[in-house]
Amino acid sequence: MNVILIAVIVLGAIGLLASLVLFFASKKFAVHEDPRIGQVSEVLPQANCGGCGFPGCSGFAAACVKAADGGSLEGKLCPVGGQPVMEKVAAILGLEAAAAEPKVAVVRCNGSCQNRPRIVEYDGAISCRVANATGAGETACQFGCLGCGDCVGACKFDAIHMNPETGLPEVDEEKCTACGACSKACPRNIIEIRPKGRVVKGSARRVWVDCVNKDKGPVAMKACNVSCIGCGKCVKVCKFEAITLENNLAYIDPEKCKACGQCVNACNVRHAIHATWEVPVPKPKTEDAPAAAPAAPKAEAAVEAPKPAAEETPKAEA
Amino acid sequence: MKTFRIGGVHPEENKLSADQPIKVAALPEVAVFPLGQHIGAPAKAVVAKGDKVKVGTMIAEAGGFVSAGIYSSVSGTVQKIDTVIDASGYRKPAIYIKVEGDEWEETIDRSEDLVKTADRPDLTPELIVEKIKNAGLVGMGGACFPVHVKLCPPPGAKAECVIINAVECEPYLTADHRLMLEKADQVLVGVDLIMKAVKVNKGYIGIEENKPDAIKLMTEKAQAYPNIEIVPLKTKYPQGGEKQLIDAVIRRQVPAPPAIPISVGAVVQNVGTAYAVYEAVMKNKPLFERIVTVTGKSLAQPSNFLARMGTPMSQLIEACGGLPSDTGKVIGGGPMMGKALMNIEVPICKGSSGVLIMNDKEAKRGKASNCIRCAKCVSACPMGLEPFLLATVSAKANWEKAEAEDITSCIECGSCQFTCPSHRPLLDNIRIGKQTVMGIIRARNTK
Numbered sequence: 001m002n003v004i005l006i007a008v009i010v011l012g013a014i015g016l017l018a019s020l021v022l023f024f025a026s027k028k029f030a031v032h033e034d035p036r037i038g039q040v041s042e043v044l045p046q047a048n049c050g051g052c053g054f055p056g057c058s059g060f061a062a063a064c065v066k067a068a069d070g071g072s073l074e075g076k077l078c079p080v081g082g083q084p085v086m087e088k089v090a091a092i093l094g095l096e097a098a099a100a101e102p103k104v105a106v107v108r109c110n111g112s113c114q115n116r117p118r119i120v121e122y123d124g125a126i127s128c129r130v131a132n133a134t135g136a137g138e139t140a141c142q143f144g145c146l147g148c149g150d151c152v153g154a155c156k157f158d159a160i161h162m163n164p165e166t167g168l169p170e171v172d173e174e175k176c177t178a179c180g181a182c183s184k185a186c187p188r189n190i191i192e193i194r195p196k197g198r199v200v201k202g203s204a205r206r207v208w209v210d211c212v213n214k215d216k217g218p219v220a221m222k223a224c225n226v227s228c229i230g231c232g233k234c235v236k237v238c239k240f241e242a243i244t245l246e247n248n249l250a251y252i253d254p255e256k257c258k259a260c261g262q263c264v265n266a267c268n269v270r271h272a273i274h275a276t277w278e279v280p281v282p283k284p285k286t287e288d289a290p291a292a293a294p295a296a297p298k299a300e301a302a303v304e305a306p307k308p309a310a311e312e313t314p315k316a317e318a
Numbered sequence: 319m320k321t322f323r324i325g326g327v328h329p330e331e332n333k334l335s336a337d338q339p340i341k342v343a344a345l346p347e348v349a350v351f352p353l354g355q356h357i358g359a360p361a362k363a364v365v366a367k368g369d370k371v372k373v374g375t376m377i378a379e380a381g382g383f384v385s386a387g388i389y390s391s392v393s394g395t396v397q398k399i400d401t402v403i404d405a406s407g408y409r410k411p412a413i414y415i416k417v418e419g420d421e422w423e424e425t426i427d428r429s430e431d432l433v434k435t436a437d438r439p440d441l442t443p444e445l446i447v448e449k450i451k452n453a454g455l456v457g458m459g460g461a462c463f464p465v466h467v468k469l470c471p472p473p474g475a476k477a478e479c480v481i482i483n484a485v486e487c488e489p490y491l492t493a494d495h496r497l498m499l500e501k502a503d504q505v506l507v508g509v510d511l512i513m514k515a516v517k518v519n520k521g522y523i524g525i526e527e528n529k530p531d532a533i534k535l536m537t538e539k540a541q542a543y544p545n546i547e548i549v550p551l552k553t554k555y556p557q558g559g560e561k562q563l564i565d566a567v568i569r570r571q572v573p574a575p576p577a578i579p580i581s582v583g584a585v586v587q588n589v590g591t592a593y594a595v596y597e598a599v600m601k602n603k604p605l606f607e608r609i610v611t612v613t614g615k616s617l618a619q620p621s622n623f624l625a626r627m628g629t630p631m632s633q634l635i636e637a638c639g640g641l642p643s644d645t646g647k648v649i650g651g652g653p654m655m656g657k658a659l660m661n662i663e664v665p666i667c668k669g670s671s672g673v674l675i676m677n678d679k680e681a682k683r684g685k686a687s688n689c690i691r692c693a694k695c696v697s698a699c700p701m702g703l704e705p706f707l708l709a710t711v712s713a714k715a716n717w718e719k720a721e722a723e724d725i726t727s728c729i730e731c732g733s734c735q736f737t738c739p740s741h742r743p744l745l746d747n748i749r750i751g752k753q754t755v756m757g758i759i760r761a762r763n764t765k
Contacts, residue, residue: 120660123683124683124743124746125686125713125743125747127713127747127750129750130747130749130750133749133750133753134407134657135406135407135658135660136403136406136407136408136660137407142408142409215409219409
C-alpha cells in the first residue's frame with residue numbers, strides 16, 4: 001500500500017512541476033500571431049500556387065495583414081480568387097479592396113503546323129526547357145512555341161491545353177486565373193499575362209501581337225507564314241500610341257490599347273495580330289459602294305477605315 | 319595498363335578513318351566566322367564591310383581576358399557582318415568573307431622546317447604565353463577554353479606537370495590520331511613549349527591503346543625529350559575528360575568544383591592544341607585551320623581534312639562523297655558528346671573536331687520507358703554521381719536537391735544515357751539542371 005502511495009505522490013509531484021515549467025515557458029516564449037492572418041488565410045483559395053508572388057496562401061495572408069497595417073491593400077491581388085476574394089480580405093481587414101483588372105494568359109505564337117513548316121525532327125526529352133537548350137526547335141523560327149507542353153504541366157487549374165491540330169497551347173479563359181505559372185514555365189517567354197480587356201457584347205476584347213520572332217523581316221518571313229516582320233504598319237495606324245516596335249517585333253501595350261482593331265486590319269498580309277473578336281474588314285476606298293454597309297457598323301473598329309496598305313514594307317536595313 | 323578508376327563505358331570504336339592521311343580541304347567560296355566560338359566573352363569584330371583581309375589577319379579581337387581573337391583563314395573581302403546558324407542551332411553574329419585568291423600575311427613562316435625549342439633561346443615563358451594569346455588559341459578538344467588563361471595559373475596554385483590529352487576517346491574521331499602520325503615532331507616541340515610556359519619539367523602524353531602505331535611512333539620520337547613520357551592507357555570512355563585523364567596518368571583526383579585541375583598541380587592540353595602552340599610560337603601562325611574528321615558508316619569515303627575555319631561542313635561532306643540517302647542525323651563532334659546539327663551549312667570553328675553522319679538506324683533514339691533501378695548509370699558515371707537521381711530532380715525543378723547532389727560536378731560525358739537500358743533521356747535533363755544550378759550559384763556569389 002505504502003509503495004503505491006509513494007509512487008502516486010512522486011509522479012504527482014513530477015507532473016505538477018512539469019506543468020508549472022510548461023506554463024511559464026508558454027507565457028515566456030509565446031509567439032504572437034496576428035489572428036487576422038488566420039482569418040484572411042481561410043477565405044483564400046488555398047491553391048498555394050504562388051501566383052500572387054508570395055510563398056503560398058498563408059504567406060499572402062501575412063503580407064495582406066502587413067499591408068493593411070500600412071493602410072492600403074494596393075498591389076495585392078490573389079489571381080486565383082480575383083476581385084471577390086480580395087473584397088472578402090478587405091472586409092476582414094476593414095479596408096476597401098483596390099480595384100484590379102482581371103487578367104488572363106495569352107499565347108503569343110501562332111506557328112501552327114500549317115503556318116510554320118517543320119524542318120528538323122527533335123527526338124530528345126519531351127520538355128520545352130530541354131528542347132530549347134538542345135537546339136532551336138523543329139522549325140526555322142528560333143523564338144516560337146516548341147510544343148512540348150511545359151506550360152500545360154505547370155498549370156494547376158487545368159486551364160491550358162495543347163491543341164493536337166495546331167501543336168500550340170490554348171488557354172481556357174474561364175478557368176485561367178492568371179497566376180502566371182505557365183508564363184514562368186515557358187523557356188521562350190511566349191506566354192504573357194495581359195488584362196482580359198473591355199467586355200463588349202458579353203465577350204472580353206483584347207488584341208495582341210501573336211508572334212515573338214525578333215529576326216529580321218526576310219528571315220522571319222521564311223520561317224513562318226504569320227510571323228511579325230517588323231514592318232511597322234500597325235505602329236502607324238494606332239491612334240493611341242499603344243504599339244512599339246523593337247528588335248523587329250511589334251508589341252501592343254495593354255494599358256494604352258483601346259481594342260479598336262485598326263492594327264488587326266493593318267496587318268492584313270501577315271495576320272500577326274490577334275484579336276479576340278471578329279474585327280470587321282473595312283471596304284477598300286476605291287470600291288465606291290457606300291450602300292453596302294459593313295457587317296457590324298457599330299463596332300468601334302469601323303469608325304475610320306485605314307488606308308489600304310501601299311506595299312509590303314520589308315524590315316529596315318539588312 | 320593505366321586508366322581512370324571510377325565508372326566509364328566502352329562504346330564501339332568505329333575509327334573508320336584511322337588509315338586516311340590528312341587531306342587539305344578546298345577553300346570555300348565564302349568563309350563564315352561566328353564571333354562566339356570559344357568559352358568566355360564573344361570576340362569583337364575589328365573589320366567592316368568592304369575591308370580587304372589576308373590569311374592570318376585579325377578580324378575580331380578578344381572580348382575580355384577569358385576570350386580569344388579570331389583570325390581570317392582566307393584572303394578576300396569582308397562581305398557583311400550578319401548572323402549565322404551555328405552548331406547550337408541559333409543565329410549568332412558572324413563575319414562573312416568572300417574568298418579571293420590565297421594570300422597570306424608575310425609574318426607567317428610557311429616553310430616545313432622543324433624549329434626546335436633549343437633553336438630559339440629568346441623564348442621566355444611570358445613571350446610564349448603572349449604569342450599564344452596573340453594567335454587566338456583555344457583548346458582544340460572541343461570545349462574551346464582559351465589556352466593563355468589555362469597557362470596563367472591563378473595566384474597560389476602551382477603547376478607540377480603538363481598532361482597532353484591524346485586519348486581521343488570519342489568513337490569515330492581520328493583527327494588527333496592522324497595528327498600524331500603525321501606531325502609527331504611538331505607536337506613534341508609544342509608540348510615542350512607548353513611545359514616551358516608553365517615552368518614545369520615533366521610532361522605526359524596519354525594515348526589510348528587502340529592507337530598502337532601512334533604510341534610506337536611517339537615513344538620513338540620522345541627519346542629525344544627525356545622530360546616527356548608517353549603513357550599508354552586502356553581504351554575507356556571518357557578518358558579524354560580532363561579529370562579522368564589526370565586520374566589515369568598521375569593518380570590524383572580533382573576535388574568537386576570550384577576546384578580545377580591546377581588545384582592538383584596539373585595543366586591539361588589537347589594534342590591538337592600542342593600542335594597549334596608549335597605553329598603559333600615557332601611559325602607565327604594564328605589559329606585558322608584545324609584537322610576535322612568527317613566520318614560515318616554510310617559515308618562513301620570517311621576522311622580527315624585540314625580545313626580552314628569558316629568552311630561550311632556541307633563542303634567537307636561533299637568531298638567525302640556527299641550526304642548518304644539513309645542519313646538520320648549529322649553530328650558536330652563525336653557520337654558521345656557531339657551535338658546534332660540543324661543545318662549542315664554550319665561553318666567549321668575552332669572546336670570542330672569532327673562531323674559524323676549517322677544513318678537512320680544509328681540515329682534513332684530508343685523509346686524512353688520507366689527507370690528499372692538497375693543502377694547501371696551509377697556504375698558508369700565517371701564522376702561518381704547518381705545520374706538517375708540528378709535527372710529526376712532536374713525534371714522536377716528541385717534545384718536545391720540537385721545542388722546538394724553535386725550536379726555541377728557532371729562533365730556531360732553521356733555515359734549514363736549510353737548505358738541506360740530504359741533509354742531514359744538522363745543527360746538531357748541533367749544538363750538543364752546543371753545550367754540552372756550554375757546560374758543560381760553565380761547569382762548568389764555576385765550578390
